[in-house]
Amino acid sequence: MLSRIFLPTIFVLLLYGFTVSTNFKDVAAGVALFMFGMLCMEQGFKVFSGGTLQGLLGASTDKLWKSLSFGLVSTSLMQSSSLVSVITISFLSAEMIGLAQGIGIVFGANLGTTTGAWIVAGFGLKVNISSYAMPMTVFGVLCLMQSSARLKGAGWILVGIGFLFLGIHYMKEGFSAYAQHIDLTAYAMTGIAGLLVFTLVGIVATVVMQSSHATLVLTITALAAGQVTYENALALAIGANVGTTITAILGSISSSISGKRLAGAHLIFNLVTGVIALFMIKPLMASVEAIAATVGIGADDYTLKLAIFHTLFNLLGVALMLPMIQPMVRWLEKHLRSESIERDVPRYLSAASLELPDVASHAALKETRHLFNNAFNLVCHGLDLRRRVVQGETDLQTLIDLPAELIDIDLDDQYTRMIKDIYGANIEFISKAQASASAEYAERFALLRRANIDIVAAIKATKHLRKNMHRYSRSPNPAIRREYNRFRVRAASVLRALASLNDEDDPVVTLLSLDQIKIEAVDAADHASSTIDQLIRRGEISSQMATSLMNDGIYVREIVEHLLAVAEAIIRASLPQGELLGNEMMLKIEDIADIARSMDGAAVTADTEYER
Amino acid sequence: MKRKKLLEKLNTLLSASNKPDAEQVRKLRKVLKALKEKQNHLQAELAEAEGEHERRKLTNQIEVIRRQREKGVEVYKSIKGSRQ
Known part of the structure; x- marks a missing residue:
C-alpha cells in the first residue's frame, strides 16, 4: 500500500526537479x-563466487589483520575509501x-584513505579515478559481448566500476554549483563552536562532493593559502571522515541486508572515530x-601536520574499535533485519534429540x-497457482484454456x-x-535424507x-498456452x-494410494x-515452441517424480520397523504402465476437450 | 466371559512361535478392509459419474485397488501356506 503511494510521489518529485x-x-x-x-x-561478482576470486578474497580476508591490510592497500592504490567500501558491499551482497x-576491510580502508592526505600534502598529487570511467565501460561492454561466463563476469564488474565513477562524476558536476557557495573563509571560527561547525561543514562538503578526498584537497589548499585556520582544518578533516560514509550508504540502498549492515558498521565506525577525535582534539x-618534531616536520608546515592528524585519529579509531568488531556484528545482525526476508527456521531439531535414535x-x-x-x-506459486486453488475444489482442468494469472514471486x-x-x-x-x-x-x-534432497x-x-x-x-497462441497450462495442471494434480x-x-494404505497418483502421472x-x-x-506451434515444450516437459516430469519420491520416502520412514506389507502389495512398474495406457489421457484432459 | 479371556491367554501362550505371523495377518486384514471400503466408495462414485473421463478415471482407480487387494490375498495365502 505504502509503495503504491510512495513510488508515484517520487516520480512526480523527480519530474518536478528535472x-x-x-x-x-x-x-x-x-x-x-x-x-x-x-x-x-x-552481477559480475556473482559469476566469480565459488571460484578463484572467492578463494582469493577468502585467503586475503580470513584473519582480521589480513582484511585490515586488504582495505588499507586497496584504498591506498585506488585512492578512494568510498569505492573500496561499495565494492566490499557488493562482495558481501x-x-x-x-x-x-567486510568490517575489517572498511576499517583498513579508513586507514588507507589517510594516505591521500599524505600524497596531497607531500607531493600535491591526486589520482583522478573518474577519468577511468569511459575506458572501463568500453572494455566492460566488449567483455560482456563474449561468450565466456568469466569474461562476461569481468565485463559486468568493469561496466559496474565505470558506471560507479560516472555516477560520482555526475554527482560532483551537479553539486559543483552548490560547492561554489561553500566559501571556507567566510565561516572562520574558533573554540568548540568552530570545531563543531567546521566538522559539520566537512560532512556537508563531503556529502555534496561525494569524496572525502576532494574535501581534504580543498582543506589542504585552503590551509596552505591561509584561508582556514589549522584548528578549523582539523575539524574539516574529521567531518570529511564522517561524510564519506554517505557513498557506502547510497551503495547499500540497492544491496542486500548484509550490504546495509556493512554500511551501518562503516557509519558507526566513522561517527565514533569522529566523536573521539572531537573530544580528544587537544591531546x-x-x-x-x-x-612532527620527532620526524623533523617544521612547526609551520600545517599541511603535513594535518596529514599526521588525519592518520593519527583514524589509527586511534581503529585501535579502539577493533575489539568491538564481534559485538558490532552481533548488534547489526540483531537490529538490521530485512523486513521482507524473514527466514523460516527448523522447529523440531535439537542437539538433545540426537542422543536417542528413535x-x-x-x-x-x-x-x-x-x-x-x-x-x-513454493512449487504452487512457482506454477502460478495459489495453494488454496491446488488444495481446493476447483476443477483444475478449467485452468487449461485460460491465460495463467501471474504470481509475482x-x-x-x-x-x-x-x-x-x-x-x-x-x-x-x-x-x-x-x-x-x-x-x-x-x-x-x-529415506529422510533422500526426501530432503528430492524436495x-x-x-x-x-x-x-x-x-x-x-x-x-x-501466449496468444492457444495451442502452446494450453500445453503449458496442462503442465501446470499436471504438477498441480x-x-x-x-x-x-x-x-x-x-x-x-497411504503408501498404496501412491500407486494411483503414479498411474495418473504416467498417463499425463x-x-x-x-x-x-x-x-x-498440424503446424499449430513453431519448432522453437515444440523444443521448449519437450525440454520443459522434462522439468514437469522431474517435479512430479521428485514430489512422489518425497511422499513415498516420508511415508516409508513413518512405517513401523520391519513393515514389508506395503512393498508386497504395491503395484509393479509394469502394472502401473499397463493401467496408465488404458487411461488414454484422462488424467490431464477434460471431457469437453476430448470431444474437440 | 472369564473363560473366554482365559482361553485367549492360553491361545497366545501356545502360539508364541506364530506371533509374528498372527500380527502380520491382523495387519493385512486391516489393510484389506480399508482397501475394500475405498473400493466401495469409488464404486458408488462411479455409479453417479457422468463424464466419460471421470468414469475412466474412477474405473482405473478401482482397478488399482482390485489388483492391490489381489496381491494382499496372495500374501495371506503364502502366510497360511507357511503355517501348514
Missing part, C-alpha cells in the same frame, strides 16, 4: 548511474565474504606536534514434513527464506544422527520450468493428490508427448 533545475538532473542521474553500477558489479571480514594536537528419527521426520510443506507452497528469495535454513539443518542433523544410530535406523535416516530438486525443476511457462502460459493423502489412514506424461507430435504435424 524541469526546474539542471543541476538536480545531473545529481539524480549520478545517483541512478551509481546504483546501476553497484547492481552491475554485484554476493555472499563472497562475511560481515566481520591529539599535542601528539601531532610531538610526532527421538532423532521422529524429529527428522517432522522437520522433513515441515520442509515439504514449505516446498509445497522471486523463487530464489523464497528458497532462501523458506527452504535453505531448514534444508541445511535437516541434512546436518540426519548426518549426525546416522553416524551414531544403529543399523535398524539407518534405512529410515537414508530441493522439485523446487529447482519448478524454477527452470517457470522461465518459459511465464511466457507461454499467457499431483500436489492435490498428495495433499489429500489422509494422515489418519494406516501408513500402508504419455499424453503430453503424443500431443506435441500432433501439434507439430
Whole structure:
C-alpha cells in the first residue's frame, strides 16, 4: 500500500526537479548511474563466487589483520575509501565474504584513505579515478559481448566500476554549483563552536562532493593559502571522515541486508572515530606536534601536520574499535533485519534429540514434513497457482484454456527464506544422527535424507520450468498456452493428490494410494508427448515452441517424480520397523504402465476437450 | 466371559512361535478392509459419474485397488501356506 503511494510521489518529485533545475538532473542521474553500477558489479561478482576470486578474497580476508591490510592497500592504490567500501558491499551482497571480514576491510580502508592526505600534502598529487570511467565501460561492454561466463563476469564488474565513477562524476558536476557557495573563509571560527561547525561543514562538503578526498584537497589548499585556520582544518578533516560514509550508504540502498549492515558498521565506525577525535582534539594536537618534531616536520608546515592528524585519529579509531568488531556484528545482525526476508527456521531439531535414535528419527521426520510443506507452497506459486486453488475444489482442468494469472514471486528469495535454513539443518542433523544410530535406523535416516534432497530438486525443476511457462502460459497462441497450462495442471494434480493423502489412514494404505497418483502421472506424461507430435504435424506451434515444450516437459516430469519420491520416502520412514506389507502389495512398474495406457489421457484432459 | 479371556491367554501362550505371523495377518486384514471400503466408495462414485473421463478415471482407480487387494490375498495365502 505504502509503495503504491510512495513510488508515484517520487516520480512526480523527480519530474518536478528535472524541469526546474539542471543541476538536480545531473545529481539524480549520478545517483541512478551509481546504483546501476553497484547492481552491475554485484552481477559480475556473482559469476566469480565459488571460484578463484572467492578463494582469493577468502585467503586475503580470513584473519582480521589480513582484511585490515586488504582495505588499507586497496584504498591506498585506488585512492578512494568510498569505492573500496561499495565494492566490499557488493562482495558481501554476493555472499563472497562475511560481515566481520567486510568490517575489517572498511576499517583498513579508513586507514588507507589517510594516505591521500599524505600524497596531497607531500607531493600535491591526486589520482583522478573518474577519468577511468569511459575506458572501463568500453572494455566492460566488449567483455560482456563474449561468450565466456568469466569474461562476461569481468565485463559486468568493469561496466559496474565505470558506471560507479560516472555516477560520482555526475554527482560532483551537479553539486559543483552548490560547492561554489561553500566559501571556507567566510565561516572562520574558533573554540568548540568552530570545531563543531567546521566538522559539520566537512560532512556537508563531503556529502555534496561525494569524496572525502576532494574535501581534504580543498582543506589542504585552503590551509596552505591561509584561508582556514589549522584548528578549523582539523575539524574539516574529521567531518570529511564522517561524510564519506554517505557513498557506502547510497551503495547499500540497492544491496542486500548484509550490504546495509556493512554500511551501518562503516557509519558507526566513522561517527565514533569522529566523536573521539572531537573530544580528544587537544591531546591529539599535542601528539601531532610531538610526532612532527620527532620526524623533523617544521612547526609551520600545517599541511603535513594535518596529514599526521588525519592518520593519527583514524589509527586511534581503529585501535579502539577493533575489539568491538564481534559485538558490532552481533548488534547489526540483531537490529538490521530485512523486513521482507524473514527466514523460516527448523522447529523440531535439537542437539538433545540426537542422543536417542528413535527421538532423532521422529524429529527428522517432522522437520522433513515441515520442509515439504514449505516446498509445497513454493512449487504452487512457482506454477502460478495459489495453494488454496491446488488444495481446493476447483476443477483444475478449467485452468487449461485460460491465460495463467501471474504470481509475482522471486523463487530464489523464497528458497532462501523458506527452504535453505531448514534444508541445511535437516541434512546436518540426519548426518549426525546416522553416524551414531544403529543399523535398524539407518534405512529410515537414508529415506529422510533422500526426501530432503528430492524436495530441493522439485523446487529447482519448478524454477527452470517457470522461465518459459511465464511466457507461454499467457501466449496468444492457444495451442502452446494450453500445453503449458496442462503442465501446470499436471504438477498441480499431483500436489492435490498428495495433499489429500489422509494422515489418519494406516501408513500402508497411504503408501498404496501412491500407486494411483503414479498411474495418473504416467498417463499425463504419455499424453503430453503424443500431443506435441500432433501439434507439430498440424503446424499449430513453431519448432522453437515444440523444443521448449519437450525440454520443459522434462522439468514437469522431474517435479512430479521428485514430489512422489518425497511422499513415498516420508511415508516409508513413518512405517513401523520391519513393515514389508506395503512393498508386497504395491503395484509393479509394469502394472502401473499397463493401467496408465488404458487411461488414454484422462488424467490431464477434460471431457469437453476430448470431444474437440 | 472369564473363560473366554482365559482361553485367549492360553491361545497366545501356545502360539508364541506364530506371533509374528498372527500380527502380520491382523495387519493385512486391516489393510484389506480399508482397501475394500475405498473400493466401495469409488464404486458408488462411479455409479453417479457422468463424464466419460471421470468414469475412466474412477474405473482405473478401482482397478488399482482390485489388483492391490489381489496381491494382499496372495500374501495371506503364502502366510497360511507357511503355517501348514
